[in-house]
Amino acid sequence: MLDRESTFADPEILALLKERFVPVAIDQWYTRRQQDATGDFWRKIAGQGPRNDFQNTTQGLYIAGADGQLIAFNNNRGPERIRKLLHDAADNYKHPDNTQPIEHGAADAKYAAVLPEGAVVVRVSARVEGGYAETDDQWEKLFQSAVSRDNLWITAEEQKSLAAGKMPEDLELRIARFHLVDNTRGEPPTWSVDEVRETAFQIDGNKLNGTAKLETKNGKRGYGAKLRGEFGFDDNGKLNRFDMIAEGKFWGTGQHTMEPPVGKFPLVIAFTLADGTDIGDGVPPHASRGWIDGYLQPHR
Amino acid sequence: MSAVIRSITLLVLLTGLPVAVSAQELSGADLAEQCQAVCQDRDAPWRTVPWKTDLLDAQKLAVEQHKPIFVWAMDGHPLGCT
Numbered sequence: 001m002l003d004r005e006s007t008f009a010d011p012e013i014l015a016l017l018k019e020r021f022v023p024v025a026i027d028q029w030y031t032r033r034q035q036d037a038t039g040d041f042w043r044k045i046a047g048q049g050p051r052n053d054f055q056n057t058t059q060g061l062y063i064a065g066a067d068g069q070l071i072a073f074n075n076n077r078g079p080e081r082i083r084k085l086l087h088d089a090a091d092n093y094k095h096p097d098n099t100q101p102i103e104h105g106a107a108d109a110k111y112a113a114v115l116p117e118g119a120v121v122v123r124v125s126a127r128v129e130g131g132y133a134e135t136d137d138q139w140e141k142l143f144q145s146a147v148s149r150d151n152l153w154i155t156a157e158e159q160k161s162l163a164a165g166k167m168p169e170d171l172e173l174r175i176a177r178f179h180l181v182d183n184t185r186g187e188p189p190t191w192s193v194d195e196v197r198e199t200a201f202q203i204d205g206n207k208l209n210g211t212a213k214l215e216t217k218n219g220k221r222g223y224g225a226k227l228r229g230e231f232g233f234d235d236n237g238k239l240n241r242f243d244m245i246a247e248g249k250f251w252g253t254g255q256h257t258m259e260p261p262v263g264k265f266p267l268v269i270a271f272t273l274a275d276g277t278d279i280g281d282g283v284p285p286h287a288s289r290g291w292i293d294g295y296l297q298p299h300r
Numbered sequence: 301m302s303a304v305i306r307s308i309t310l311l312v313l314l315t316g317l318p319v320a321v322s323a324q325e326l327s328g329a330d331l332a333e334q335c336q337a338v339c340q341d342r343d344a345p346w347r348t349v350p351w352k353t354d355l356l357d358a359q360k361l362a363v364e365q366h367k368p369i370f371v372w373a374m375d376g377h378p379l380g381c382t
Contacts, residue, residue, distance in 0.1 A: 022361045025372040059373055
């Protein structure tokens with residue numbers, strides 16, 4: 001998140017990326033595990049850097065030649081260093097002779113999360129609405145104002161059920177477990193089935209109203225939310241509108257979502273049907289990583 | 301701001317009276333506006349970069365254009381998670 005608002009908000013860096021590089025964004029959690037041509041190429045690049053234990057994260061910013069030769073690595077915050085890195089790499093780049101495009105071949109099915117036929121994508125954005133201590137620190141300010149992004153998938157069968165006026169159980173639990181989370185400061189912990197203490201989603205015509213109570217066994221993390229939404233369908237019974245807001249008080253943190261506001265704080269989560277025009281619309285839901293069946297059937 | 305919210309705001313300002321409007325009374329357009337207000341800024345600078353999301357598609361383009369590859373590799377997808 002901080003990279004989006006700092007490094008990739010820098011006009012000079014953006015110009016360099018557009019003109020002198022081929023920029024690519026990946027979730028390396030997938031890529032370093034994939035047993036296919038994509039995974040092989042990633043392990044070739046990352047294996048030359050300091051994060052070459054593929055049992056652990058290979059997160060960072062990398063510059064590589066078309067042949068996979070690592071030119072530079074950085075995992076520090078701030079645009080100054082990246083600006084210099086990009087200039088140096090672009091100015092000194094010598095394209096490797098005789099390098100050919102690498103064929104994709106068969107993808108590693110375990111990590112190839114594909115949108116099920118007839119399913120729709122709903123953009124999910126979360127924002128903390130208050131509770132942080134005042135700060136003059138620029139990085140803290142970015143954290144505090146962060147808006148997260150994830151995608152919710154709704155299957156064709158679930159759309160049929162919504163159209164018939166019935167809230168699908170799997171969809172209700174999927175929303176609760178995987179999307180009523182505070183992911184504004186990093187990767188969030190999702191909720192186990194047991195941590196979903198109560199959900200009550202009601203469909204009335206094209207409206208949805210509901211409540212959800214989520215809490216860990218030790219009570220250190222939780223969210224109590226009210227939800228209200230509206231949806232509509234095209235002539236083929238496919239969702240052509242889905243807007244929903246969850247509002248409530250969240251408390252607690254996760255391993256990668258440290259330093260939340262103290263105590264209970266307001267968290268709002270918005271759901272809006274994707275139209276495919278956003279660069280993030282094609283990204284699989286975070287909770288589907290390596291376990292798409294468990295995401296779609298969250299009772300499992 | 302929608303016409304409904306503008307009208308409510310004007311009423312409160314003119315009368316000084318608290319006006320309770322439940323979420324259900326707001327129109328569908330208002331709900332969509334509220335959702336959009338929470339979403340990420342679609343004009344954010346990072347979105348202007350022609351990011352590839354497939355590493356081998358990027359490699360192919362790098363071969364064709366004789367350019368180096370810049371990889372933004374994160375835990376969670378940089379373009380669509382967190």
